[in-house]
Amino acid sequence: MIIAEDLLLSYGAKIEYYEAGDIIFREGEKPKYYYQIISGRIKLNHYNEEGKELILAILHHGLSVCELLLFIDKTYPVNAIVFEPSEVIKLSKSNFVKMLDENPDVSRDLNKFLSERLYQKxxxxxxxxxxxxxxxxxxxxxxxxxxxxxxxxxxxxxxxxxxxxxxxxxxxxxxxxxxxxxxxxxxxxxxxxxxxxx
Structure with a gap:
């Protein structure tokens, strides 16, 4: 799912740069932003009680990062860790919701994308x-x-x-x-x- 960068920027999004190993968010934190990868790769992982890493996904250009949690009042069940130097566009939750309200076609596309991802999962x-x-x-x-x-x-x-x-x-x-x-x-x-x- 690629939401046009100019649309995201028009709603106040910022572009951030990350190095390999940087943590975008941690398990247990509350979602506050919509993240979309411009370049690089980000892994979603979890560590079990023995400290063993379980990788749930590796996301790349054009994909969003845990956007589904912006629609519910839950904390992140995973960590988002930068896998290689990455450029990410970041939009606040409130502005993201406003953008979807004012752009029903983008909201429909996002729903379709989320449905496809859920099906594949x-x-x-x-x-x-x-x-x-x-x-x-x-x-x-x-x-x-x-x-x-x-x-x-x-x-x-x-x-x-x-x-x-x-x-x-x-x-x-x-x-x-x-x-x-x-x-x-x-x-x-x-x-x-x-x-x-x-």
């Missing part, structure tokens, strides 16, 4: 309950590729490391690596210089 969660590692990985691949307009085979570079894929799927890194090699032999993915293309 359901599919990914369903796949993550599978006992088969290939089903889990393909669920993550499908979810990430769903944000790309190019649906051709091998057209999408998976923006995740093997470790991150393991964290997203609850698999061991060794199982993830082994399964990706099997998927490559089955011509489901292509590996080029260590990058996974789906």
């Amino acid at each position: 359901f599919i990914m969660l369903e796949n993550n309950s599978s006992l088969h590692p290939d089903v889990r990985l393909l669920g993550v691949f499908d979810y990430h590729k769903s944000f790309s307009s190019d649906t051709d085979r091998y057209s999408y570079e998976i923006p995740l490391t093997r470790q991150q894929l393991a964290s997203l799927t609850g698999l061991r890194v060794e199982t993830t690596i082994r399964t990706i090699k099997v998927l490559e032999k089955q011509n489901v993915v292509k590996i080029v210089q260590g990058k996974i293309y789906y």
Whole structure:
């Protein structure tokens, strides 16, 4: 979902720059801003009681960050951590709501986008309950590729490391690596210089 930057700026948005490792917001904080990524990548994560990281998503250019929480009175259930140097446009919650009220077409587009994301999340969660590692990985691949307009085979570079894929799927890194090699032999993915293309 890309809301036009000039529209966001006309409602008082600011552009902010972040370095890798910067924290945009922490789990437990109240949402106060709409964030849209101009460049770079941001991960949404959570740490379990043993301190193990669970990555829920890695967001990139054009995507918004936890915008759905601006519509309810809940705190963030995740951390938003900058994955690589990023440029983000940031609009206050009150101005975001005002913008949607005054631009029903943008509000409709946002509702459609949120519905698509929720649908893909359901599919990914369903796949993550599978006992088969290939089903889990393909669920993550499908979810990430769903944000790309190019649906051709091998057209999408998976923006995740093997470790991150393991964290997203609850698999061991060794199982993830082994399964990706099997998927490559089955011509489901292509590996080029260590990058996974789906």
